[in-house]
Amino acid sequence: MVAAASTTTGSALRVRNVSKHFTTTDGSALPALLSASLEVGAGEFISLIGPSGCGKSTLLRLIAGLDVPGAGELFVGGEPIKGPSASRGLVFQDPNLFPWLTVRHNVESGLVARGVLKEKKHEVDEFIRLVGLEEFRDSFPHHLSGGMAQRAALARAMINHPEILLLDEPLGALDAFTRMRMQDEVLRLWQARRTTMLLVTHDIDEAIYMSDSIVLMSPRPGRIERIIPVNLERPRDRSSAGFLQLRSGILELLHFAGHVSA
Amino acid sequence: MLGLLCAILQLPFVRLGSWLRETAPIVSVAILLLVGAEAITTGWRWLPLPYFPSPARVLRTIIDNRAILWNSTWHSLILLISGYMLGVLVGLVSGVCIGWFKHARYWGMPILKVIGPIPATAWIPLALVLSPSAMLSAIGIIALAVWFPVTMLTASGISNTKASYLDVARTLGASRAYLIFRVAIPAALPNIFLGLFMGLGSAFLTLIVAETVGVKSGLGWYLSWSREWAEYGKVYGALVIMAIFFSSIMTALFWVRDRVLVWQKGTIKW
Numbered sequence: 001m002v003a004a005a006s007t008t009t010g011s012a013l014r015v016r017n018v019s020k021h022f023t024t025t026d027g028s029a030l031p032a033l034l035s036a037s038l039e040v041g042a043g044e045f046i047s048l049i050g051p052s053g054c055g056k057s058t059l060l061r062l063i064a065g066l067d068v069p070g071a072g073e074l075f076v077g078g079e080p081i082k083g084p085s086a087s088r089g090l091v092f093q094d095p096n097l098f099p100w101l102t103v104r105h106n107v108e109s110g111l112v113a114r115g116v117l118k119e120k121k122h123e124v125d126e127f128i129r130l131v132g133l134e135e136f137r138d139s140f141p142h143h144l145s146g147g148m149a150q151r152a153a154l155a156r157a158m159i160n161h162p163e164i165l166l167l168d169e170p171l172g173a174l175d176a177f178t179r180m181r182m183q184d185e186v187l188r189l190w191q192a193r194r195t196t197m198l199l200v201t202h203d204i205d206e207a208i209y210m211s212d213s214i215v216l217m218s219p220r221p222g223r224i225e226r227i228i229p230v231n232l233e234r235p236r237d238r239s240s241a242g243f244l245q246l247r248s249g250i251l252e253l254l255h256f257a258g259h260v261s262a
Numbered sequence: 263m264l265g266l267l268c269a270i271l272q273l274p275f276v277r278l279g280s281w282l283r284e285t286a287p288i289v290s291v292a293i294l295l296l297v298g299a300e301a302i303t304t305g306w307r308w309l310p311l312p313y314f315p316s317p318a319r320v321l322r323t324i325i326d327n328r329a330i331l332w333n334s335t336w337h338s339l340i341l342l343i344s345g346y347m348l349g350v351l352v353g354l355v356s357g358v359c360i361g362w363f364k365h366a367r368y369w370g371m372p373i374l375k376v377i378g379p380i381p382a383t384a385w386i387p388l389a390l391v392l393s394p395s396a397m398l399s400a401i402g403i404i405a406l407a408v409w410f411p412v413t414m415l416t417a418s419g420i421s422n423t424k425a426s427y428l429d430v431a432r433t434l435g436a437s438r439a440y441l442i443f444r445v446a447i448p449a450a451l452p453n454i455f456l457g458l459f460m461g462l463g464s465a466f467l468t469l470i471v472a473e474t475v476g477v478k479s480g481l482g483w484y485l486s487w488s489r490e491w492a493e494y495g496k497v498y499g500a501l502v503i504m505a506i507f508f509s510s511i512m513t514a515l516f517w518v519r520d521r522v523l524v525w526q527k528g529t530i531k532w
Contacts, residue, residue, distance in 0.1 A: 066432060089434075100449070100451070140527075
């Protein structure tokens with residue numbers, strides 16, 4: 001893989017006592033995230049799971065610099081986060097490709113935005129090849145399937161060589177088969193580039209399959225409940241004993257363990 | 263050899279044939295209507311003259327007055343293009359500003375809401391007094407008529423840019439210029455074109471009125487001047503030329519839109 005040659009290693013991330021409130025329409029403050037603390041080592045793959053409303057996406061937006069925390073601090077590689085930056089890429093559940101640009105121009109938009117298109121032009125083809133969209137490089141987004149669009153979105157985020165890649169349920173809208181194929185694809189990108197990855201997901205299997213550790217969050221107000229390390233050999237077998245054991249342990253913590261509550 | 267020659271000679275006719283097949287119903291109905299009109303006017307004389315001359319007479323009038331019609335069309339075109347371009351230019355700038363900047367929105371929106379809905383033609387008396395020449399005042403009035411819809415739709419398009427497009431662009435390292443020119447404006451283009459079409463419609467209307475009352479040239483002037491002399495052949499002639507003139511300009515704008523909004527192909531029809 002050509003792109004792997006120019007490796008940029010990920011950065012460590014530190015989240016310290018971060019809280020975020022949103023103001024509702026009637027003016028009251030709604031806590032979305034309460035005193036969250038988290039340490040992510042450089043090049044680690046972390047998943048955030050928990051029911052909706054537990055502040056996963058809020059935390060991701062804070063790390064991306066798109067929102068400002070009400071209290072607490074966030075650091076990347078020792079530097080405080082002061083706003084969005086090309087060094088922290090973000091991929092949403094909706095690929096959000098720019099519909100007016102072809103796949104190629106979408107992928108290179110990060111280079112254009114940073115004003116480095118001329119020097120880095122050769123990387124555009126590399127990244128399009130990396131996500132397997134060579135044949136669709138001149139197609140407009142509405143001609144792509146969900147999986148293809150999401151791969152293009154990944155390439156667009158990766159081309160800036162971010163130190164941290166934030167994935168907000170990027171595979172949530174895909175069918176089961178495409179989803180599993182995409183999980184391997186993301187892992188391949190991660191292993192090739194050692195980018196620090198934060199993945200928000202609803203899917204416990206996905207979290208176990210992909211991450212070094214899983215951050216379990218609880219809702220209303222959103223807080224970090226527990227951090228579970230995943231000590232399984234890669235590539236992981238979704239039906240191995242260790243996998244299933246971890247899975248039932250997490251289900252238990254989320255109160256979904258087999259028995260129906262009376 | 264002869265067969266080959268025939269095949270080559272046949273080619274343009276094959277294309278003509280398929281074109282004819284497609285347009286045959288509409289063309290035949292048009293011919294039928296013209297023949298019917300001819301029969302009613304010249305044949306049976308059911309309609310009173312001079313208000314309803316026959317199609318043949320109208321055609322004759324157009325041919326006889328081709329010089330002045332050509333001249334009027336040319337004058338109208340210049341006036342229309344200058345007014346329209348000015349209105350579009352100012353409208354795009356003010357629309358983008360109002361759509362993007364909070365302060366511009368705060369101060370601009372009330373002006374837009376109060377001034378905008380006044381039909382541009384209502385300003386003609388004032389424009390005639392204020393402006394040094396009738397031509398300039400007509401350009402200003404047409405520009406005003408175009409400015410309102412273009413500004414309104416551009417502003418709404420810009421301010422309704424999907425927030426996630428802007429978020430994505432920010433995490434890609436976009437500057438404010440990138441966000442405005444490469445995200446918000448492209449995202450607003452479908453809306454902007456709606457404004458351009460509405461603006462063109464009001465430009466046609468304003469052009470004809472302005473030529474009737476202010477500028478003493480152009481198709482609008484020719485139309486009212488012919489009416490005053492009760493030369494209805496010329497009135498219909500002017501209407502026919504206007505139909506061709508305006509619809510060609512509309513078609514040109516559609517052509518531009520199809521090129522610019524090629525990425526929408528297959529998603530939106532209008």
